Amino acid sequence: MMEVHGEVWTAKELFVYPNxxxxxxxxIVMYPFMTGLVAGAxxxxxxxxxxxxxxxxxxxxxxxVFSFALLPVAMMPLQLHLQQPxxxxxxxxTPHFTSAIAAFGIVFTTYAFIVASEIWFVNRQFxxxxxxxxxxxxxxxxxxxxxxxxxxxxxxxxxSEGALHIDHKAAKILAGVGIPVAAFLxxxxxxxxxxxxxxxxxxxxxxxxxxxxxxxxxxxxxxxxTYIIVLEISLIRSQWFHRKARPGVARRExxxxxxxxxxxxxxxxxxxxxxxxFMVAAISLELLDLIFRGYTAVKSWDILRTVIYERDFYDIxxxxxxxxxxxxxVMLLLPRLTLRRTVVSLCLVLFGVLMxxxxxxxxxxxxxxxxxxxxxxxxxxxxxxxSTLKEGLxxxxxxxxxxxxxxxxxxxxxxxxxxxxx
Amino acid sequence: xxxxxxFLKYGLAAIIGTGLAVTETxxxxxxxxxxxxxxxxxxxxxxxxxxxxxCVRACKLENEIPYDVSVSRTWVERYIVKTDGTFIxxxxxxxxxxxxxxxxxNDPDKPNGIIVPENEIAKAFFVPKLCNQCDKxxxxxxxxxxxxxxxxxxxxxxxxxxxxxxxxxxxxCPYGVRFFHPIYHVAEKCNWCxxxxxxGMKTAxxxxxxxxxxxxxxxxDPNDPVTKVIMTERVNVLKSEYGTNPMAYYRGLDSVVR
Amino acid sequence: xxxxxxxxxxxxxxxxxxxxxxxxxxxxxxFGIQKQGYMYGWHRLGxxxxxxxxxxxxxxxxxxxxxxxxxxxxxxxSPHAIIQCEDCHGPAxxxxxxxxxxxxxxxRELCLRCHAKLPYKQSxxxxxxxxxxxxxxxxxxxxxxxxxxxxxxx
Numbered sequence: 001m002m003e004v005h006g007e008v009w010t011a012k013e014l015f016v017y018p019n020x021x022x023x024x025x026x027x028i029v030m031y032p033f034m035t036g037l038v039a040g041a042x043x044x045x046x047x048x049x050x051x052x053x054x055x056x057x058x059x060x061x062x063x064x065v066f067s068f069a070l071l072p073v074a075m076m077p078l079q080l081h082l083q084q085p086x087x088x089x090x091x092x093x094t095p096h097f098t099s100a101i102a103a104f105g106i107v108f109t110t111y112a113f114i115v116a117s118e119i120w121f122v123n124r125q126f127x128x129x130x131x132x133x134x135x136x137x138x139x140x141x142x143x144x145x146x147x148x149x150x151x152x153x154x155x156x157x158x159x160s161e162g163a164l165h166i167d168h169k170a171a172k173i174l175a176g177v178g179i180p181v182a183a184f185l186x187x188x189x190x191x192x193x194x195x196x197x198x199x200x201x202x203x204x205x206x207x208x209x210x211x212x213x214x215x216x217x218x219x220x221x222x223x224x225x226t227y228i229i230v231l232e233i234s235l236i237r238s239q240w241f242h243r244k245a246r247p248g249v250a251r252r253e254x255x256x257x258x259x260x261x262x263x264x265x266x267x268x269x270x271x272x273x274x275x276x277x278f279m280v281a282a283i284s285l286e287l288l289d290l291i292f293r294g295y296t297a298v299k300s301w302d303i304l305r306t307v308i309y310e311r312d313f314y315d316i317x318x319x320x321x322x323x324x325x326x327x328x329x330v331m332l333l334l335p336r337l338t339l340r341r342t343v344v345s346l347c348l349v350l351f352g353v354l355m356x357x358x359x360x361x362x363x364x365x366x367x368x369x370x371x372x373x374x375x376x377x378x379x380x381x382x383x384x385x386x387s388t389l390k391e392g393l394x395x396x397x398x399x400x401x402x403x404x405x406x407x408x409x410x411x412x413x414x415x416x417x418x419x420x421x422x
Numbered sequence: 423x424x425x426x427x428x429f430l431k432y433g434l435a436a437i438i439g440t441g442l443a444v445t446e447t448x449x450x451x452x453x454x455x456x457x458x459x460x461x462x463x464x465x466x467x468x469x470x471x472x473x474x475x476x477c478v479r480a481c482k483l484e485n486e487i488p489y490d491v492s493v494s495r496t497w498v499e500r501y502i503v504k505t506d507g508t509f510i511x512x513x514x515x516x517x518x519x520x521x522x523x524x525x526x527x528n529d530p531d532k533p534n535g536i537i538v539p540e541n542e543i544a545k546a547f548f549v550p551k552l553c554n555q556c557d558k559x560x561x562x563x564x565x566x567x568x569x570x571x572x573x574x575x576x577x578x579x580x581x582x583x584x585x586x587x588x589x590x591x592x593x594x595c596p597y598g599v600r601f602f603h604p605i606y607h608v609a610e611k612c613n614w615c616x617x618x619x620x621x622g623m624k625t626a627x628x629x630x631x632x633x634x635x636x637x638x639x640x641x642x643d644p645n646d647p648v649t650k651v652i653m654t655e656r657v658n659v660l661k662s663e664y665g666t667n668p669m670a671y672y673r674g675l676d677s678v679v680r
Numbered sequence: 681x682x683x684x685x686x687x688x689x690x691x692x693x694x695x696x697x698x699x700x701x702x703x704x705x706x707x708x709x710x711f712g713i714q715k716q717g718y719m720y721g722w723h724r725l726g727x728x729x730x731x732x733x734x735x736x737x738x739x740x741x742x743x744x745x746x747x748x749x750x751x752x753x754x755x756x757x758s759p760h761a762i763i764q765c766e767d768c769h770g771p772a773x774x775x776x777x778x779x780x781x782x783x784x785x786x787x788r789e790l791c792l793r794c795h796a797k798l799p800y801k802q803s804x805x806x807x808x809x810x811x812x813x814x815x816x817x818x819x820x821x822x823x824x825x826x827x828x829x830x831x832x833x834x
Contacts, residue, residue, distance in 0.1 A: 002488055004602070006602070013529065015510070017597075018492055024589060024593060082587050082588055083602055087586040089702070094568045094584075096567060098563045101566035113688075117689075121685075154688070163684060192590075195564075197665075198593065198664065370511070373528070469803075472803060473793075473798075474793040476764075476793065480771070483770060483771050484736075484771060522792035522793060523813065543799055546799070546803060548803050558720075563719055563720075568722035571720060571721055571723035574714075574716065579727065579728065583724075583727070621732075630738070632763045
C-alpha cells in the first residue's frame with residue numbers, strides 16, 4: 001500500500017484539507033533541541049574563554065568538546081527527515097537565501113569551523129606532546145594514535161612561549177566570535193518557524209528569541225548534567241582504585257573521591273546562576289507571546305485557544321511549564337541544594353525544553369489551516385516501515401544517544417575529564 | 423602574534439570570496455521581468471459546482487496522482503451552514519468520488535456520520551479548490567534549494583529532480599495545496615496542467631467539468647472571458663490577508679469558506 | 681611567528697574549495713536566477729520544458745468523434761452533451777493503441793455523482809434532475825433502464 005507521508009501518524013478530526021498531514025514530526029522536534037544543546041554548550045565554554053570565569057575552566061573545557069560531539073548529531077534529524085536525504089548537500093550548492101533553511105548551510109559550517117578551530121588552539125600543545133611521545137611507539141594502537149596526533153598538529157610543532165600565547169589569543173577570539181554565531185545558529189532555527197505566516201501558532205517575531213533563550217537553557221543544563229555524571233563515573237572508578245591500591249602499577253593516580261564530590265558541587269553552584277537566569281528569560285518571553293495572542297484575539301485565536309487551553313493543556317501547562325520549568329526552578333532555588341536534587345532538576349529542565357520544541361512543532365500542526373479541524377500526532381513507537389523508523393521513537397533515540405557515542409570517541413583523543421591528577 | 427588586522431583581513435577575504443563563488447552560479451540567464459503577454463488566471467464559479475467530483479478524477483488520471491490515496495492536486499469542499507449559524511464541512515477523499523449522499527463523515531466520534539436534516543440547512547454548497555499560483559508565492563520564498571519556482575507566465579512548478587523533500591513549502595502554503603508525492607517523495611501540487619495550457623489546451627479539471635464551474639484564462643488578455651468576469655463582476659480570492667496575491671478568483675465565495 | 685595560527689584557516693579553505701568543486705560538477709549548467717528574479721525565479725531552467733513535455737492524457741470529445749460517431753451524435757443531442765466522454769470512460773491517452781479499450785463503468789455510484797438529490801439549494805446540484813438513492817430502484821445499476829448517452833426515458 002502506497003504511503004502518503006504523514007498519514008500513518010496523523011489522525012484528522014472535523015474539517016481538515018485533504019492534503020494536510022503532520023509532515024514535520026519528531027525529527028523536526030529533535031533538530032532545534034539538538035542545535036540548542038550545541039549552542040548552549042558552546043556559550044557555556046565561552047563564558048570561561050571570553051569572560052575569564054576561571055572557576056568554570058574545567059566544565060568549559062568539557063563543554064567545548066561536547067559541543068563538537070553534538071555538532072554532527074545536529075545534522076542527523078534533518079537527514080532522517082528529508083524525503084531525499086542524499087540531496088541534502090544541495091543546500092550548499094544552490095542555497096536560496098530567501099529561505100531560513102538555506103542559511104543553515106552557511107551558519108552551521110561557520111559554526112563547525114569555529115568550534116573545531118577553537119578546540120585545535122586550546123589543545124594544540126597536547127597534540128604536539130602526544131605526537132612526539134608516540135613517535136616511536138611499539139603497539140599498533142599507539143602507532144595509530146600517534147598518526148592521529150601528528151595529523152592534528154597540522155604540521156606545526158612550535159611550543160615556544162610566543163606560540164602558546166598566540167594559541168590563547170586565538171582561542172579567546174574564536175570563543176568570542178562563536179557566541180553570536182551560536183546565537184545565530186539557533187536564532188535562525190527559531191526564524192524558520194516564526195516567519196511562516198501560514199502557521200497561526202508559529203508566526204511571531206518573538207520566536208527566534210524564545211528559541212535562543214531556551215537553547216542556552218538546554219545547553220547549560222545538559223553540560224552540567226553530563227559533567228556531573230561523568231565525574232560520578234570517575235568517582236566510582238576512583239573508589240575502586242583506592243580500595244585495590246597497588247602502588248607502582250597504575251600510571252596515573254586518580255583524584256580522591258572526596259575531591260571529586262567537592263568539585264561536582266562547586267560546579268553546580270557556579271553554573272546554576274546562569275541556568276536560572278536564562279530560564280527566567282525564556283519563560284517570560286513565552287508567557288508574553290501567550291498573553292499577547294489572547295489579548296489581540298485575531299482570526300486564528302479561536303482555534304488556538306482550543307488547542308492551547310483544551311486539547312494540549314496537559315502538554316503545555318503541566319508537562320512544559322509545570323514539570324519542565326516551575327518545578328526545577330523551585331528545586332534549584334530552595335536552600336541546601338544537594339547533588340541528587342540538582343540532577344533531578346537538570347533532567348526536568350531538559351525535559352521542559354524538549355516539550356517546548358514539541359509544543360511548538362507538533363502544536364503548530366495540531367490544528368488545520370481551515371481553523372475548523374484538528375490533527376492529532378501519535379509518535380510511531382514500533383517501526384514497521386522505513387519512515388516510521390526514521391521519524392519515530394527509534395529515530396529519536398538514535399539521535400539522543402549518538403552525541404555520547406561521539407563524545408566517548410573524542411575523549412580517546414582529547415581527554416577532557418579531570419580524572420587524573422595533573 | 424596574530425595581528426588582529428591581518429586576521430580580519432584574511433577572514434573578510436575568505437568570506438567575500440565565498441560569497442562571490444556562491445553568487446557566481448547565480449548568473450542572470452535571461453533579462454529580468456515577467457512574460458509580457460501571458461499571466462494565467464483561474465476562475466471558479468461556486469454557484470455552478472454540483473459536487474460531482476469529475477474534476478478530481480480527471481486531475482488524478484491526467485497528472486498521475488495515485489488514485490487510491492487521499493491526496494489530490496485539486497479537491498472539492500462541501501459546506502453545510504445550519505440554521506443555528508454553525509457549519510460543517512468535508513472533502514471525502516478529496517471528493518474523488520463526488521458527493522453521493524447527505525452524510526458528513528469527518529468526526530471520528532461519530533462513525534456513522536452526521537446527517538443534517540433538510541429543515542436545519544440554511545445554505546449548502548460546494549467549493550472547488552486548487553493551487554492559486556500566487557503572484558507572491560510564499561512556498562517559493564521558503565524553498566531552501568530552488569526546487570520550486572515561478573514561471574514567467576505565473577505558474578509555480580516543482581523540479582522533481584532537485585527537491586530535497588524538506589517540507590518547508592508544504593508548511594508555508596496557507597491554502598494547504600501542497601503534499602509529498604507518494605511515489606516520487608518530493609513536493610507536489612497542482613500546476614494548472616502546465617503541460618496542457620502551454621499547448622493551448624484547457625486544464626484537465628476545466629475540461630472535465632460539465633457545468634462550467636472552472637475556467638482558465640489569461641489576465642493580460644482583455645478579451646479573455648475569464649478576464650472579463652474578473653474585471654466586471656464581483657469576485658473574491660481566498661485568504662487575501664496573507665498577502666500572497668492568489669490568482670484563482672471565485673464567484674459566489676461565501677464568508678464561511680475556509 | 682604568525683605561521684601556525686593560519687593553519688585551521690587553510691583547512692577551512694580546503695573544505696570550501698572541495699564544496700565548490702563538487703558544486704561545479706553536480707549543479708546543472710542551466711541553474712540560476714531566471715526571469716522572475718532571485719526570490720521567485722531561482723531554479724533549473726530546463727525544468728520548465730520538462731513540465732511542458734509531460735504527457736497529455738485527456739484528449740477531449742472531438743478525439744472520440746470519428747471512430748465513435750453513433751454514441752457521439754446520440755450524446756450530443758442529449759442533456760449529457762455537457763459531459764466529456766472521458767469523464768466516464770477515462771482518459772483516451774493514445775487509444776486505440778494504448779490503451780486498446782477504455783473502461784465502461786456501469787456502477788450506480790457514477791451516476792449518483794450528479795443525480796443523487798441533495799438538499800443543497802445554493803449549489804448547482806439543486807437544478808439537476810435527481811433521485812432519492814434509497815427509494816429509486818436501490819442497488820440497481822442505472823444503465824439497466826437509462827442509456828447514458830441518451831438518458832431521458834420517453
